[in-house]
Amino acid sequence: MDQSSPRNTSVTVADVAHKAGVSKATAARALGGYGTVSDRVREAVTAAARELDYRPNELARSMTTGRSGTIGVVVGDIENPFFSLAVRGITDVARQAGFTVILINSGEDFVAERAAIGTLLAKRVDGLIVSPAKENDVEHLHEAVRSGLPLALLDRGSDTLDVDTVIADDRHAAENITRRLIALGHSRIAYLTACDTPDHRFRTAKDIGTGSVRRRIEGFLGVCREAGMIGTEDWVHVGAITPEHTQRIVTEMLQSAQPPTAIIASDSIIGLEVFKVHRRLGLSIPDDLSLVSFHDADWTSVTTPPVTVVRQPVYDLGATAAKLLVERLNGEAQTPRKVVLKNEIVERASTREARF
Incomplete structure (x- = not known):
């Protein structure tokens, strides 16, 4: 040559x-x-x-062996550190097992998610790991399962899909953090999420299509009701889908006649915007506002004050989902399995007794 x-x-x-x-x-x-x-x-x-x-030629190889050596992964928001770390867990396990990961971001949009599944099926992936945008709109996932494609659900389960599922114990985490805030004397506790409704108002937890968030809100509302607090549904705010939306919602809350004395942010991106707004308004955390965020993002431990968080086993969520899928691909599993991993509350300095 x-x-x-x-x-x-x-x-x-x-x-x-x-x-x-x-x-x-x-x-x-x-x-x-x-x-x-x-x-x-x-x-x-x-x-x-x-x-x-x-x-x-990978396509020719897949036609010969029946395997493409790839796993398709669909997540809601790859810019969210939660999903970035979960995908790292998936890829580490997949690589060790000899699989390559094809990642698609759905943007938490059901239509985009359905298209992503179609694309991955066309690429003849050996299996799927999906974090469903809406747990009630999963017919496209049923179609994938009916075609014989192994599927594992990440972070969000579904009552209608009998497949391997890995979630965190979100309800109990929300219950525990809400009880701690109530024990500190807080009665005006706001819960803020990117999940939305058609009219951008929260009425019932059934309005929330994202299972992990719905379980958190159910835990939050349940503890508030146990404590005799009324009208707590009004303290759940939806639609924090961008930094701009979040800043507007938080500003309106904190400048209202009855501002919250504590905010629970449903993810670290929202928590960061809450932190920015409180400074812009000249407020103090925790003197004027207590803040708790789901997900132990890097920034939460280096702010002044550092932020109390619900530390989720994010890497392990991804790694476990990949492990279950690989075992199924290798014929090592029969009945679908559901794994629930524990969250951990990390107390820092962003909460204190309510002053009013």
């Missing part, structure tokens, strides 16, 4: 076989890692492939 010429990017298995002096079928077995070939032949085929700069 002329070393000065560009390498051929369309080298075939037949070319490698000719170079190695073996049959095409033998070269395919050696390159694909299936069947039986001698070490001498495998070394000869590998050397020929390297010299010719052979690139395997």
Whole structure:
């Protein structure tokens, strides 16, 4: 081969076989890692492939082996540190098991999620890990399951999908943090989430399509009712979908006649915007406002004051979902499994007794 010429990017298995002096079928077995070939032949085929700069045709390989070696992952918001860390857990486990991850961001949009599933099915992925945008709109996931494709749900379960599921104990975490705030004398506690409703008003937890958030709100409202607090539904604010939306909602809350004395942020992106607004308005955390955020993002421990958080086992959520899926792909699992991982409250300096 002329070393000065560009390498051929369309080298075939037949070319490698000719170079190695073996049959095409033998070269395919050696390159694909299936069947039986001698070490001498495998070394000869590998050397020929390297010299010719052979690139395997993954589609052809999938048609031969029935596997593409890929796992499709669909999450709500890859810019959210929660999903970034969960995907890291998925990719670490997948890579160790010999799988490549194809990641698609749905933007928490059901239509985009459905299109993403279609794209991944077309790419012949071996399995799916999905964090559903809406737990009640999962017919596209049912279709994937009916087609025989293994599926694992990440962070958000579904009562209608009997598949492997990994979630965190969000309801109990919300109950525990709400009880702590009430014990500090807080009665005006706001819960702020990016989840939204058609008219941007919260009425009942059934309005919330994202299961993990719905469980948190149910825990929050349940403890408030136990404490004899009334009208707590009015303290749940939805629609914090962008920093601008969040800042507007928080500003209106804190400048109202009856501002909250404590805010629970449903994720760290919202929590950061709450922190920014309180400073812009000249308020003090925790003297004027107590703040708790779900997810132990890096920024929460370096602010003044550092923020009390619900630390979620985010990496383990992703890693466990990938582990369950890989086990199913390898035929090691029968009945669907549901794994619930524990959250942890990390007390810092952003909460104190209510002053009024």
